[in-house]
Amino acid sequence: MTTHPRHPESAPSAAIPIPSRVPPARYVEAASRLLPAPPHQREQIARQFLAGARAAGYDLSNMWYTIDPADPKSRIREACLAIEGPGKTAMCFISGPVSEHDDVGRDAERGSCLRSLIRHLEPKRVSLAQALPEPHERWAIDAYKSAGFTHAGELSYMELELAGRRRKQPTQPVSWPAGIETRSVRDPHESDHEHLIRILEGSYIDTLDCPELCGLRATEDVLESHLSTGEFDPSMWTLAFEDGLPIGCSLVSSIPENGSAELVYIGITPRGRRRGLGRALLEHSIAALHERRIERLVCAVDQRNLPAMRLYKSLGFQVFSARSAWVHAVHIPQSGVGESV
The missing domain is CATH 3.40.630.30 (Gcn5-related N-acetyltransferase (GNAT))
Known part of the structure; x- marks a missing residue:
């Protein structure tokens, strides 16, 4: 059990669900939120991804989510994941909008999820978190901005x-x-x-x-x-x-x-x-x-x-x-x- 400081400027608003680390029992559901796929294929693709990640030795504990605080068993609202790589890097991924209506006000929630993820990365293993959204994915870019990421260029x-x-x-x-x-x-x-x-x-x-x-x-x-x-x-x-x-x-x-x-x-x-x-x-x-x-x-x-x-x-x-x-x-x-x- 590790204690980490919470910076006042990064504390989530009371209106935003507090992010938590995804428990293993909900890995498939969280991965389904992270991976773009048709609704009828999401679970299958999520299971394939998780199997490949485990085979590659990735640390799946670097996965965070938000849910409705009034109902701990409710569906996952947002999720994010960091995959650690060579050279003390971690590639970050964030869940996208389920629908245009469902996405209203979610930028801050995604940002809060990412901040929790970054705060709990192990500095001895990771010195730089990075993300590569597509230029048209404004929802992702706004989330990374909200989480304090620095724009390093358009590639x-x-x-x-x-x-x-x-x-x-x-x-x-x-x-x-x-x-x-x-x-x-x-x-x-x-x-x-x-x-x-x-x-x-x-x-x-x-x-x-x-x-x-x-x-x-x-x-x-x-x-x-x-x-x-x-x-x-x-x-x-x-x-x-x-x-x-x-x-x-x-x-x-x-x-x-x-x-x-x-x-x-x-x-x-x-x-x-x-x-x-x-x-x-x-x-x-x-x-x-x-x-x-x-x-x-x-x-x-x-x-x-x-x-x-x-x-x-x-x-x-x-x-x-x-x-x-x-x-x-x-x-x-x-x-x-x-x-x-």
């Missing part, structure tokens, strides 16, 4: 179809900027660990890509997230050096189940910028994917990062989806009086 998800490109465009030699040497990562945990950390930290300086994320997580945790995306292959992680100093990287991981690859991260330190290094690294990665017969390369980019958007489009990438990024730092609780759960 464009882009893809480059490589199969057609192989037929139309023979791979050209990469033109590297003068003085640049490149090689694949050898060991991200040992010999190249410091190189990767220095590139990541340098690339965050004056970044145009989700600058709101800077400083919210330790760089070690960010690297762990990158390593856990897709299937790590050191030969697809490229480092760039100048005078022995690491100044750039292109990190690509394969997604074997659908024959694609993801550009996990591409970063350039201030020393390497405005010299065409980003384009060269990306062209180098694309050429390597051609040899592996990968079908497509996908990436996500902050729409405010106009240089990156122009680069991707010039190489043939096209937007196929979009998400609104929201984040919330998870802090170690201070001593005080609060809820007991």
Whole structure:
């Protein structure tokens, strides 16, 4: 039993049901509220989701709900869930409106549910909670705002179809900027660990890509997230050096189940910028994917990062989806009086 402080500004209104942790007996019902599905399929899809979550080792205790306080057995009004991931992150999900009429005044209730969830995440395991609603899901965006999440940008998800490109465009030699040497990562945990950390930290300086994320997580945790995306292959992680100093990287991981690859991260330190290094690294990665017969390369980019958007489009990438990024730092609780759960 853990005691957490309750911040006065986050205490729910008396008119809003106080959120509670979902008991295991109501997991199926709560999951049914969280997962979009036709009414006749919700329970089946919820059970499938829960079975998969348990098999993956996810902590389902990070699920909260609200009900009618006058009737503890009444249907679940709102629910939220955090799925913990590598690099001390947690992806958050919130229930949507059942109907337009039913949704009146629910933003604050969803926000209250999310605040309880965030307050009870274990800071030793999670330092950053995040959410990626679709831009048109105003109900979700309003809930994350209400819960104190920070808007970290509008993301464009882009893809480059490589199969057609192989037929139309023979791979050209990469033109590297003068003085640049490149090689694949050898060991991200040992010999190249410091190189990767220095590139990541340098690339965050004056970044145009989700600058709101800077400083919210330790760089070690960010690297762990990158390593856990897709299937790590050191030969697809490229480092760039100048005078022995690491100044750039292109990190690509394969997604074997659908024959694609993801550009996990591409970063350039201030020393390497405005010299065409980003384009060269990306062209180098694309050429390597051609040899592996990968079908497509996908990436996500902050729409405010106009240089990156122009680069991707010039190489043939096209937007196929979009998400609104929201984040919330998870802090170690201070001593005080609060809820007991």
